[in-house]
Amino acid sequence: MKKKFDRENIVYVVVFSFVVCAVFVAGLAAANEATAPKVRANREFASQAAVLDALGIAYSDPAEAASLYASAVRPIEGAVPRAYVAERPDGLHYAVEVTGAGLWGAITIVAAAGESLERLDGIQVLAQNETPGLGGRIDEPWFKEQFRGERVAGGRVRISAGAEAGGSGANDPEDGLVDGVSGATRTSQAMEQIIAAAIARLAEVAGGGK
Amino acid sequence: MSAKPGKILVDNLWFNNPVLIQVLGICSTLAVTNNVRNTLVMTVGVSLATAFSSWTLSLMKDLIPRKVRMIVQVLVISFYVIIIDILLRAYLPDASRQLGPYVGLIITNCIIMGRAEAFAAANKPLVSFWDGLTSGIGYMAVLVAIALVRELLGFGSVLGFRIMPDGFVPWTIMITAPSAFFLVAMVMWLARNLQARREAAAKAAKASPKPAAGPSPAKA
Numbered sequence: 001m002k003k004k005f006d007r008e009n010i011v012y013v014v015v016f017s018f019v020v021c022a023v024f025v026a027g028l029a030a031a032n033e034a035t036a037p038k039v040r041a042n043r044e045f046a047s048q049a050a051v052l053d054a055l056g057i058a059y060s061d062p063a064e065a066a067s068l069y070a071s072a073v074r075p076i077e078g079a080v081p082r083a084y085v086a087e088r089p090d091g092l093h094y095a096v097e098v099t100g101a102g103l104w105g106a107i108t109i110v111a112a113a114g115e116s117l118e119r120l121d122g123i124q125v126l127a128q129n130e131t132p133g134l135g136g137r138i139d140e141p142w143f144k145e146q147f148r149g150e151r152v153a154g155g156r157v158r159i160s161a162g163a164e165a166g167g168s169g170a171n172d173p174e175d176g177l178v179d180g181v182s183g184a185t186r187t188s189q190a191m192e193q194i195i196a197a198a199i200a201r202l203a204e205v206a207g208g209g210k
Numbered sequence: 211m212s213a214k215p216g217k218i219l220v221d222n223l224w225f226n227n228p229v230l231i232q233v234l235g236i237c238s239t240l241a242v243t244n245n246v247r248n249t250l251v252m253t254v255g256v257s258l259a260t261a262f263s264s265w266t267l268s269l270m271k272d273l274i275p276r277k278v279r280m281i282v283q284v285l286v287i288s289f290y291v292i293i294i295d296i297l298l299r300a301y302l303p304d305a306s307r308q309l310g311p312y313v314g315l316i317i318t319n320c321i322i323m324g325r326a327e328a329f330a331a332a333n334k335p336l337v338s339f340w341d342g343l344t345s346g347i348g349y350m351a352v353l354v355a356i357a358l359v360r361e362l363l364g365f366g367s368v369l370g371f372r373i374m375p376d377g378f379v380p381w382t383i384m385i386t387a388p389s390a391f392f393l394v395a396m397v398m399w400l401a402r403n404l405q406a407r408r409e410a411a412a413k414a415a416k417a418s419p420k421p422a423a424g425p426s427p428a429k430a
Contacts, residue, residue, distance in 0.1 A: 127307075
């Protein structure tokens with residue numbers, strides 16, 4: 001009589017687990033490897049697009065963004081974290097990458113301003129893990145557009161807590177004050193800190209620092 | 211045990227809906243449903259992950275030792291979820307950025323493990339695939355319905371297109387998790403009520419059988 005195949009044999013269990021893990025992990029490694037160039041290109045586009053957005057340079061597709069970036073923007077060598085300089089019709093403009101603590105995790109933004117640092121050109125959010133629908137709304141256009149041309153007062157742009165109601169944002173660029181996200185006071189406060197740090201960093205970079 | 215594909219579909223969409231009846235996958239229901247687009251991406255991901263992991267586990271079911279059954283299930287499920295994450299990162303970078311950690315969290319969605327354990331472990335691969343897919347669609351139907359209400363009232367838009375007039379004041383609570391609690395509860399109440407009513411009607415029909423269907427007295 002044929003002996004029944006014993007699935008509970010310890011040797012079989014170990015070999016089976018090992019083989020199954022190896023096969024699936026190999027599959028994942030292959031998939032990761034195959035898409036790595038594409039993911040890298042996406043990331044590069046995201047970072048270039050963020051710098052262009054912060055500087056207020058308009059583009060319509062990835063190819064145009066890449067060529068605009070290549071012609072207008074120059075990374076500052078040796079700057080850590082990354083900083084960029086762009087020659088615009090009205091003089092030199094700088095863009096810096098700044099990371100700071102949000103409510104749940106790090107928030108990384110790109111902020112840009114002209115050499116005089118009187119006004120921000122704009123900001124763009126590169127990475128954030130805030131609550132979707134609340135703090136995550138710092139990545140929405142109405143929030144970011146508030147900083148476009150906003151006056152820098154005393155080295156910072158203030159963000160009022162819980163001021164926004166209709167997703168429209170403050171539109172007076174002269175008062176150095178923008179609307180925070182209502183329901184996300186802590187994230188709004190964090191953004192105020194991060195933008196203050198970005199302005200300090202812009203001053204450093206514009207002064208020739210790395 | 212061999213269930214008919216049509217019956218599996220109806221069961222998973224309605225009589226045994228994973229969210230409404232089995233009350234599985236509630237965490238993601240609360241988290242992602244304030245925006246229809248993210249809900250769609252997330253639920254398509256869950257449907258595919260459930261379908262493929264059920265299929266794979268059913269293929270392997272005669273080889274898996276009982277002792278490591280759950281470990282293998284989790285391995286297979288995470289394999290498919292990570293594949294989905296990789297594909298999103300490569301081909302839908304914006305959606306991937308917005309969904310952030312939620313895609314990875316599909317691994318912990320109880321529906322996938324539930325179907326693997328309750329169905330795929332005892333059924334043939336193709337029918338397991340179908341069961342997983344329809345379970346995911348049942349989940350999708352409920353979540354998209356909730357997301358439609360939440361995005362419409364919370365943002366005044368659907369899929370990012372503005373629907374509500376300009377004067378509309380968004381209901382902030384619809385963006386936050388509590389609204390999902392009461393919307394899910396309302397949908398559950400509705401579904402269970404409808405099902406209970408139907409059951410009662412079926413019972414009543416059995417207890418007092420209607421006169422045999424035949425040519426009834428003509429009505430002009």
